[in-house]
Amino acid sequence: MKLTKFEHAEPQDAAARRGVRPVICYPVDSLAPPDLAAYRAARQGWRKVSEVVVPPRDARTFEVPAGCFFRIVSIDGPQVGDLNLWAAGDLNERFFSGKTRALHGTHLSTGDRLWSCLPYLRPMATITEDTLDWYGFDEFGGSVHDVIGTRCDPYTHKLLSGGEYHHCCHSNLTRALAGHAQRPAAEVEPAVHDVLNVFMCTGFTRDTGQYFMKASPVRPGDFLEFFAEIDLLGALSACPGGDCSAEHSSDTAACYPLLVEVYEPVAPPKGWTSPPRNSYSRDHGF
Numbered sequence: 001m002k003l004t005k006f007e008h009a010e011p012q013d014a015a016a017r018r019g020v021r022p023v024i025c026y027p028v029d030s031l032a033p034p035d036l037a038a039y040r041a042a043r044q045g046w047r048k049v050s051e052v053v054v055p056p057r058d059a060r061t062f063e064v065p066a067g068c069f070f071r072i073v074s075i076d077g078p079q080v081g082d083l084n085l086w087a088a089g090d091l092n093e094r095f096f097s098g099k100t101r102a103l104h105g106t107h108l109s110t111g112d113r114l115w116s117c118l119p120y121l122r123p124m125a126t127i128t129e130d131t132l133d134w135y136g137f138d139e140f141g142g143s144v145h146d147v148i149g150t151r152c153d154p155y156t157h158k159l160l161s162g163g164e165y166h167h168c169c170h171s172n173l174t175r176a177l178a179g180h181a182q183r184p185a186a187e188v189e190p191a192v193h194d195v196l197n198v199f200m201c202t203g204f205t206r207d208t209g210q211y212f213m214k215a216s217p218v219r220p221g222d223f224l225e226f227f228a229e230i231d232l233l234g235a236l237s238a239c240p241g242g243d244c245s246a247e248h249s250s251d252t253a254a255c256y257p258l259l260v261e262v263y264e265p266v267a268p269p270k271g272w273t274s275p276p277r278n279s280y281s282r283d284h285g286f
């Protein structure tokens with residue numbers, strides 16, 4: 001957190017130093033942009049093959065074969081979802097929110113990709129529609145679907161409040177993954193990772209740079225749609241924070257279920273192939 005009272009006087013050329021124009025760390029111009037028209041054309045005649053309702057303050061897993069779509073849908077009321085993704089059959093390859101943030105920015109929307117961790121670093125999913133794209137950035141610097149938060153968890157809660165709470169997204173995701181893998185929670189817990197905060201409205205305060213949240217603008221009927229670039233195992237937690245307007249890590253907030261729908265197209269998008277793992281040699285200078 002930045003101090004608002006400074007200990008050191010500004011140098012004479014402070015204005016000039018601050019005035020240096022920023023450069024984008026990771027220009028993505030060299031990446032082939034997703035062919036959204038082809039993805040969307042593939043939705044014509046698609047068939048819903050499965051759906052799962054995620055109960056409030058709980059999580060569920062779902063599987064999406066490469067070449068299929070999935071939607072996260074708001075159904076009964078404003079609700080935020082914490083999304084984890086793994087390569088189906090390999091919990092080591094998981095969503096890398098930090099690098100996704102570095103590549104696409106703090107908040108994701110249509111055309112952005114969800115990248116997997118090192119050494120895989122390939123697109124796991126592409127966002128193909130976002131009914132909240134109209135929100136943009138508000139006057140506080142807030143926006144939706146962030147990759148800046150991590151997920152609410154009982155350890156941070158213990159640290160800050162001293163209490164025990166068992167329905168944080170981290171625990172919900174852990175229980176769901178343990179149930180799916182038929183393995184003890186302690187074994188699968190390390191595979192739970194930083195999330196895409198679906199529908200959550202967040203930003204950083206301009207003065208202190210602190211992470212903030214505010215009531216999500218999501219309403220029933222809104223959805224975020226993804227195309228699975230590889231075979232995926234997903235887990236979604238309906239955050240105990242509900243619309244995250246006040247607090248999380250408690251049973252105080254009004255919470256609603258979320259719906260996950262999986263759609264299979266008649267044929268994959270024209271010209272699409274499932275991306276291979278990153279081709280870096282892994283020599284590392286040895």
Ligand SMILES: [Zn+2]
Pocket residue numbers: 082151152168169170238239240241248
């Ligand atoms: Zn949460």
